Amino acid sequence: MSILERIKQIIKKNKTAQNQIIIKEISKKIAQKEINRENQAVIPENKHVEKRQNGRNIKSKAKSRHSKSGELKNINIEDEIVEFGSWEISEFHVEEKEDILRFHDLGLSPRLMKGIYECEYKYCTPIQQLILPESLKGKDVSGKAQTGTGKTAAFLITLFTRLMNNELSDRKKGTPRALIMAPTRELVIQIEKDARNIGRYCGLTIQSVFGGINYEKQKRQIEQKFIDILVATPGRLLDYKEQQVLDLSAVEILVIDEADRMLDMGFIPDMKKIISAAPPKSKRQTMLFSATLNQDILRLASQWTKDPVSFEVESKEITSENIEQIAYIASDKEKFAIIYNIVSQDMLNRVIIFGNRRDEVARLTDMFKACGLSCGLLSGDVTQSRRIKTLEELRNGTIRILCATDVAARGIHVDGITHVFNYSLPDDPEDYVHRIGRTGRAGEKGVSVIFATEEDSYLIPKIESYTKHKLNYINPEENLVAVPNDLSKILKQFKSGRAGRKKTGSFREKRVKNRKEVSNRRPVKRKK
Structure with a gap:
């Protein structure tokens, strides 16, 4: 029995969404390897084919031509017809419900x-x-x-x-x-x-x-x-x-x-x-x-x-029924700590944080990385190839947090987003609805968090009027606003401007691989 057949059996036994996603990804990789193996099997036959010309050995161009056709085949790998098999609709049992199709x-x-x-x-x-x-x-x-x-x-x-x-x-x-x-x-x-x-x-x-x-x-x-x-x-x-x-x-x-x-x-x-x-x-x-x-x-x-x-x-069907909307009464200084503690304490694995400016979300990305949380960036400054890779990393769990601007708000469609944080509120309440629409999708439950700060509070009445929904105002507990001692020194560097991005967009400090490394870190000295 081939590996692919074994995987099909596993799919039938394990019908959870997470298992099926993992198994589908494995299937694609195995299919890709099999095609590569077929390509490699052809290449050796031509690898040492040589021609004599003017007393010199000239290697045949068969290999390069084959590689090119192989590349095109691999580009269209996902269009390979998937075998339907012996599946019957009777395996897909759904009970009838009144007034639901x-x-x-x-x-x-x-x-x-x-x-x-x-x-x-x-x-x-x-x-x-x-x-x-x-x-x-x-x-x-x-x-x-x-x-x-x-x-x-x-x-x-x-x-x-x-x-x-x-x-x-x-x-x-x-x-x-x-x-x-x-x-x-x-x-x-x-x-x-x-x-x-x-x-x-x-x-x-x-x-x-x-x-x-x-x-x-x-x-x-x-x-x-x-x-x-x-x-x-x-x-x-x-x-x-x-x-x-x-x-x-x-x-x-x-x-x-x-x-x-x-x-x-x-x-x-x-x-x-x-x-x-x-x-x-x-x-x-x-x-x-x-x-x-x-x-x-x-x-x-x-x-x-x-x-x-x-x-x-109507938008109210999305915002009020599927998404719990929370407004933390906090200062600007406390916003990062609240997000960090919620993500860490609740072990959240798929979160989006929205900001209004490119430099704001870039800085947040660096701060979360410095604190040991895997984080990606999506803004107008990010290349298309990097955007695609970042979204795939969010889907497969390589990163837990995505920091994004409104440019990318409507384009982010990732299943399983549990929380959306509005680090800064948009001027247009419609943009707020598009942001929080990344969670609570297709009937699932989600959480949206905003911050009722001195700077953004005047925007909240417009949001409540537009969504026809009253936000749940909460005074954060002490354990949410407190920054862990081992991170305070790192975060101070951002406040003083000593840490951040170079013009190339790279982070000055090395990436934190684990939490133990955080406690041993020293502030990076500014180059003279």
């Missing part, structure tokens, strides 16, 4: 149901219950929905069902059948990841397109694929379209996610060009989602959709 009730394909089963979805969220019965009939939908409501799964299930029910034999490379547009790179990456999880047994190819990574490598992926689903940001997609690398004339279903964010970021002119290159709205299905609804969004929805089913999920 199950995925079983929607008549979905067994291949899609197996993906839903492994994602541990059981009952439809309110937005899925509103949308899916209509969108699965091919109707357009548009409306208001925050992140964390289950809207991504709603449009992905619609999309997979439509494509599998309408298989095509005559295909062209670089011509997607479904197009999902999102405003940020992080959101594109997350949607692609969700699509691969939900549709892993559907046999459809998925491609993402966004800026910040190698242009030519991404171009080669597009040119060599029969693309079923394309997830993209407007800028890079428009670039490839204008170069005729991508052909949008065969798009059957169009999804526009976070349309209000598209508007805020100035992407609407690009979106109009992209949509004009797709079939007219009478010949495609369109799904439009926005966190807010204003006249501009309603106008766009009327232009891009035909007789849509409208829906609206």
